[in-house]
Amino acid sequence: MTTVKSNLITNGNKKAEKVTRKCVACGSIRPKSELVRIVRSREGEIAVDLTGRANGRGAYLCRTGECLKKAVSSKALNRSFKCEIDKDFIESLFSELM
Numbered sequence: 001m002t003t004v005k006s007n008l009i010t011n012g013n014k015k016a017e018k019v020t021r022k023c024v025a026c027g028s029i030r031p032k033s034e035l036v037r038i039v040r041s042r043e044g045e046i047a048v049d050l051t052g053r054a055n056g057r058g059a060y061l062c063r064t065g066e067c068l069k070k071a072v073s074s075k076a077l078n079r080s081f082k083c084e085i086d087k088d089f090i091e092s093l094f095s096e097l098m
């Protein structure tokens with residue numbers, strides 16, 4: 001059983017490398033590794049998901065200040081999460097990343 005489990009983990013990692021996601025700000029499709037995942041938990045808490053595996057609804061953004069600004073001004077994240085997201089809060093999340 002232990003062997004089966006480790007095989008699953010390996011397969012999962014291989015798959016993750018090829019996975020692409022769409023940036024909610026500029027709409028470009030990039031490998032997941034080049035994007036930042038923003039996640040909204042069931043409790044409504046917004047966070048930057050550095051593991052890419054947190055539970056909840058996720059939205060992806062390029063790791064650039066440009067897409068962050070675009071996401072804030074176009075309210076792309078508000079649309080993705082279907083709720084109002086504080087602009088200052090998003091900016092503070094990203095300032096930690098850059």
Ligand SMILES: [Zn+2]
Binds near residue numbers: 023024027061062
């Ligand atoms: Zn982008």
